[in-house]
Amino acid sequence: MSKRRTHRRRSSRKNSNRWLAKLLKWQNLKKILIATSVLFTVSAVYVVYLDFQIRSQFEGKRWAIPAKVYARPLELYPQARLNADQFENELQVLAYHRSMNPDRPGSYFRKGNNFRVISRSFTFWDGSEPSITMQVRFIGNTLEDLYDVNSRTPLPIVRFDPAIIGRIYPSHTEDRVLVKLDEVPPLLVKALIAVEDRDFYVHSGVSLRGIARAFIANIRAGSTVQGGSTLTQQLVKNFFLSNERSLWRKVNEAIMALLLEWHYDKNEIMEAYINEIFLGQDGKRSIHGFGLASRFYFEKPLHKLRTDEIALLVGIVKGPSYYSPRRSPERALERRNLVLDMLVGQGEINQAEGESAKGEPLTVVPLEKSNITSYPAFMDLMRRQLRRDYKEEDLNSEGLQIFTTLDPLVQLESEKALSKWLNRLGKSKDMPDSELQGASIVVSVDGGEVLSVVGGRNPQFAGFNRALDAVRPIGSLIKPAVYLTALQQSEKYTLVSLLDDGPLTLELENGDQWQPENFDKEFHGMVPIYKALSNSYNLSTTRLGLEVGLPSIIHTLRLLGVEKEIKPYPSLLLGSLALAPVEVAQMYHTLAAGGFRTPLRAIRDVLTAQGQPLQRYPLSVEKVIDAESVYLLNAALRETTRRGTGQGVYRFVPPDLTVSGKTGTSNDLRDSWFAGYTGDKLGIVWVGMDDNRPAELTGSQGALKVWGEIFQTVNTDSAIDTTPSTIEMVTIDTETQLLASSGCDTALQLPFVKGTAPVEQSGCGGGVMERSSGWLERLFKR
Amino acid sequence: MSNSKRDTSAFNACSQPSELKVLLAIFLVLLLIHGCATVAPPTSPTVKDDGIEVREEGVEIDPFYQVPDADPEGTYSSVRPAPQISSKPTSGTVLALLSQAKEQEKAGNPEKAAAVLERALRIEPKNPQLWYRLALLRLQQGQLDLARSLAAKSSALAQGDEDLQVKNRTIIEQVDLLQGR
Numbered sequence: 001m002s003k004r005r006t007h008r009r010r011s012s013r014k015n016s017n018r019w020l021a022k023l024l025k026w027q028n029l030k031k032i033l034i035a036t037s038v039l040f041t042v043s044a045v046y047v048v049y050l051d052f053q054i055r056s057q058f059e060g061k062r063w064a065i066p067a068k069v070y071a072r073p074l075e076l077y078p079q080a081r082l083n084a085d086q087f088e089n090e091l092q093v094l095a096y097h098r099s100m101n102p103d104r105p106g107s108y109f110r111k112g113n114n115f116r117v118i119s120r121s122f123t124f125w126d127g128s129e130p131s132i133t134m135q136v137r138f139i140g141n142t143l144e145d146l147y148d149v150n151s152r153t154p155l156p157i158v159r160f161d162p163a164i165i166g167r168i169y170p171s172h173t174e175d176r177v178l179v180k181l182d183e184v185p186p187l188l189v190k191a192l193i194a195v196e197d198r199d200f201y202v203h204s205g206v207s208l209r210g211i212a213r214a215f216i217a218n219i220r221a222g223s224t225v226q227g228g229s230t231l232t233q234q235l236v237k238n239f240f241l242s243n244e245r246s247l248w249r250k251v252n253e254a255i256m257a258l259l260l261e262w263h264y265d266k267n268e269i270m271e272a273y274i275n276e277i278f279l280g281q282d283g284k285r286s287i288h289g290f291g292l293a294s295r296f297y298f299e300k301p302l303h304k305l306r307t308d309e310i311a312l313l314v315g316i317v318k319g320p321s322y323y324s325p326r327r328s329p330e331r332a333l334e335r336r337n338l339v340l341d342m343l344v345g346q347g348e349i350n351q352a353e354g355e356s357a358k359g360e361p362l363t364v365v366p367l368e369k370s371n372i373t374s375y376p377a378f379m380d381l382m383r384r385q386l387r388r389d390y391k392e393e394d395l396n397s398e399g400l401q402i403f404t405t406l407d408p409l410v411q412l413e414s415e416k417a418l419s420k421w422l423n424r425l426g427k428s429k430d431m432p433d434s435e436l437q438g439a440s441i442v443v444s445v446d447g448g449e450v451l452s453v454v455g456g457r458n459p460q461f462a463g464f465n466r467a468l469d470a471v472r473p474i475g476s477l478i479k480p481a482v483y484l485t486a487l488q489q490s491e492k493y494t495l496v497s498l499l500d501d502g503p504l505t506l507e508l509e510n511g512d513q514w515q516p517e518n519f520d521k522e523f524h525g526m527v528p529i530y531k532a533l534s535n536s537y538n539l540s541t542t543r544l545g546l547e548v549g550l551p552s553i554i555h556t557l558r559l560l561g562v563e564k565e566i567k568p569y570p571s572l573l574l575g576s577l578a579l580a581p582v583e584v585a586q587m588y589h590t591l592a593a594g595g596f597r598t599p600l601r602a603i604r605d606v607l608t609a610q611g612q613p614l615q616r617y618p619l620s621v622e623k624v625i626d627a628e629s630v631y632l633l634n635a636a637l638r639e640t641t642r643r644g645t646g647q648g649v650y651r652f653v654p655p656d657l658t659v660s661g662k663t664g665t666s667n668d669l670r671d672s673w674f675a676g677y678t679g680d681k682l683g684i685v686w687v688g689m690d691d692n693r694p695a696e697l698t699g700s701q702g703a704l705k706v707w708g709e710i711f712q713t714v715n716t717d718s719a720i721d722t723t724p725s726t727i728e729m730v731t732i733d734t735e736t737q738l739l740a741s742s743g744c745d746t747a748l749q750l751p752f753v754k755g756t757a758p759v760e761q762s763g764c765g766g767g768v769m770e771r772s773s774g775w776l777e778r779l780f781k782r
Numbered sequence: 783m784s785n786s787k788r789d790t791s792a793f794n795a796c797s798q799p800s801e802l803k804v805l806l807a808i809f810l811v812l813l814l815i816h817g818c819a820t821v822a823p824p825t826s827p828t829v830k831d832d833g834i835e836v837r838e839e840g841v842e843i844d845p846f847y848q849v850p851d852a853d854p855e856g857t858y859s860s861v862r863p864a865p866q867i868s869s870k871p872t873s874g875t876v877l878a879l880l881s882q883a884k885e886q887e888k889a890g891n892p893e894k895a896a897a898v899l900e901r902a903l904r905i906e907p908k909n910p911q912l913w914y915r916l917a918l919l920r921l922q923q924g925q926l927d928l929a930r931s932l933a934a935k936s937s938a939l940a941q942g943d944e945d946l947q948v949k950n951r952t953i954i955e956q957v958d959l960l961q962g963r
Contacts, residue, residue: 080905126886446908613893621934
């Protein structure tokens with residue numbers, strides 16, 4: 001046996017020797033060398049590939065300093081139309097801190113209608129605003145007193161720092177609240193290091209000590225309480241957004257972490273981490289970065305967070321869904337307190353601070369209040385104007401400052417008004433929730449500045465922007481263009497020219513017969529122009545439109561600012577033309593501004609990082625329609641809100657506010673429109689269904705209510721129209737359309753181009769003719 | 783809205799009209815300022831040597847003539863008699879802005895002066911004086927179409943203010959002249 005065994009051993013040694021000899025043969029060695037070098041090359045290429053991947057991710061996030069987008073700055077001056085609550089609202093948008101004893105810029109004290117405010121300094125392109133300690137007093141809706149506390153002198157005007165409403169990459173669509181490392185509360189950085197990666201400033205991307213520590217901690221706890229990943233590894237993991245848990249992935253992450261550390265310094269990595277890490281989910285949107293998370297959970301900027309709030313955010317890094325403070329508040333609270341304990345343990349905060357922070361309840365705001373996408377519909381318009389008016393390479397330059405026209409107060413009221421009425425109207429129609437949709441846009445009358453845009457019933461949702469993209473038939477909103485075309489021929493048409501509102505049959509180009517109807521299905525006989533418009537009669541309008549001619553009306557629409565192609569079909573006269581609310585706003589703006597067209601603008605200035613204007617959007621106007629005919633038309637549109645289809649607005653706004661307005665309803669009650677303007681603001685509202693089913697609302701039943709609600713709350717004033725010198729005011733008997741005296745029960749003052757008013761007396765009110773150059777007003781009730 | 787592309791380029795618009803026209807504009811403006819500063823106001827229109835009619839009276843070509851150099855507390859009213867038919871009087875706030883605009887103008891920053899005037903217009907959008915001053919500033923910058931439109935806007939808001947009507951008409955006439963209409 002032993003012999004045999006020996007033999008066998010010997011033979012095996014002999015075999016292995018032979019194998020070794022074979023191995024050592026040059027040929028094989030060469031093969032092995034080739035195999036090794038191929039493996040090496042492949043690995044090297046792979047590492048280079050990983051390096052490329054991770055660097056392009058990192059550079060893409062890091063080097064682009066986003067553009068800061070600002071709302072319009074609030075201007076305070078004596079007699080400004082603003083009340084104390086609106087002012088405080090604005091201060092909160094600006095993240096001013098309310099305190100008993102305001103002592104630094106950005107703080108204020110309020111007692112009733114009195115404020116003491118220390119404004120922040122800010123450098124605008126056209127001048128610098130220093131920080132001012134001011135006393136402000138309101139009486140009702142007016143700013144009564146404004147003076148400098150230090151010099152005890154009245155202030156003629158104070159321009160506040162503008163609220164930042166977003167940080168964007170003008171050339172792509174992602175929105176984030178990016179922060180720079182020096183803007184981050186130091187405690188946040190300390191807490192991240194204490195909780196997630198104690199060796200962050202020492203390791204080279206991967207930490208064996210960290211892994212060991214986590215291993216021991218996990219064994220002690222009997223479950224996974226700590227991860228061994230460094231912040232760098234977590235950052236890498238976040239770049240590639242995969243939840244796959246495999247060894248291969250871990251290896252990749254580790255290699256990339258080492259590569260990142262090799263290329264960049266710790267502070268750069270920390271800044272990227274703070275802006276990149278996943279911190280929550282809002283429907284389809286992921287919440288990345290502490291800047292956005294701070295708004296998402298607390299509705300305030302990162303630098304405003306308290307110790308307990310910082311601890312909560314750091315706590316949920318471990319599992320934003322598992323530790324969601326909205327869904328699992330207890331778990332989140334426990335996790336937060338654990339973080340606070342760790343901070344105390346590491347000496348980052350003292351015992352007392354830790355205990356006091358642990359005593360705080362969770363202060364997370366409800367999801368619907370978390371205003372993370374500030375004004376997506378407005379931002380959308382702003383982006384489109386940027387892309388339309390600027391060169392791509394200019395937009396890609398770093399650190400642009402974009403000064404917009406957004407008025408946060410008007411925006412807020414518009415959002416509230418639209419949501420409120422869509423809910424009410426939807427309920428009254430027994431519609432399922434959220435089916436009824438709408439949009440609104442508010443513009444300043446003389447400057448053409450877009451003050452607010454709401455793109456749907458959920459204003460925070462950055463989806464389909466109906467204010468810009470819902471192109472719907474405008475119904476009777478077309479009519480002012482028809483009447484304006486007629487009124488331009490002052491020798492032929494006046495406000496009291498009679499139109500036939502009797503039955504009408506038209507033959508269309510295709511030979512079909514078309515019989516337009518009035519909304520009330522009635523015929524109204526002979527009606528004066530102002531009444532046909534204010535009551536929105538279809539038959540008389542169609543007749544008038546055919547009389548003045550479709551091409552002329554299309555020409556008027558062009559002058560008013562409608563740019564899309566318009567086909568000269570008779571149905572145009574009853575509003576088959578489909579426009580988006582923003583296009584309607586452009587059209588009505590020209591009417592509101594007295595025949596001067598101004599391109600609507602959402603942007604005032606764009607400055608480079610150095611504060612130089614890239615390009616300004618100066619105020620420009622172009623006279624496109626003569627003042628007289630617009631003046632006449634506006635008189636009829638004021639009749640519309642006083643006694644016509646738009647009179648519902650006075651259930652909302654005070655009776656002394658002058659409103660020119662027009663309702664619009666498309667076929668089968670699919671679209672409900674209202675366009676209306678006061679002396680300083682124009683508002684357009686659309687209400688309808690996304691799938692074009694009938695909303696079953698007329699203009700006055702739907703959109704008008706939203707408009708009324710908006711204009712009830714925003715500050716606005718009546719038109720200070722100056723009557724053109726070629727216009728005279730004449731008192732007309734509305735029964736006969738002849739001259740009347742003020743004693744006449746059916747009298748109405750209407751403007752006429754001089755020499756075109758009726759000359760015959762109606763005899764009503766004693767037969768004394770009355771002419772004056774006063775305001776259009778109803779003298780007596782009918 | 784596409785025509786705003788053209789309008790927004792107004793910032794660089796000095797290069798738009800031909801240089802000759804700009805020079806002519808500047809010359810005219812200088813001429814008018816000169817006349818304003820040195821000639822005692824006669825009462826009737828005078829015709830200068832070059833044939834351009836200049837209404838000395840009421841044609842203050844300095845857009846900020848009403849605003850003293852440094853005066854935080856309004857003594858402005860004494861500088862100029864009230865217009866025959868005044869709309870709302872210009873507020874202290876707007877006067878303060880006008881004074882700022884004047885400083886920018888003096889410092890050779892017409893575009894900043896325009897921005898300040900626009901600020902004032904946001905506060906008093908129907909104040910025809912402000913529209914007139916912006917028109918004048920644009921005229922000085924050689925932005926002729928814009929100057930003409932702004933003067934027309936001022937006129938539309940200044941019904942009854944004969945003084946301002948005349949000034950606006952002068953701007954429009956100058957633009958017409960420069961554009962060879």
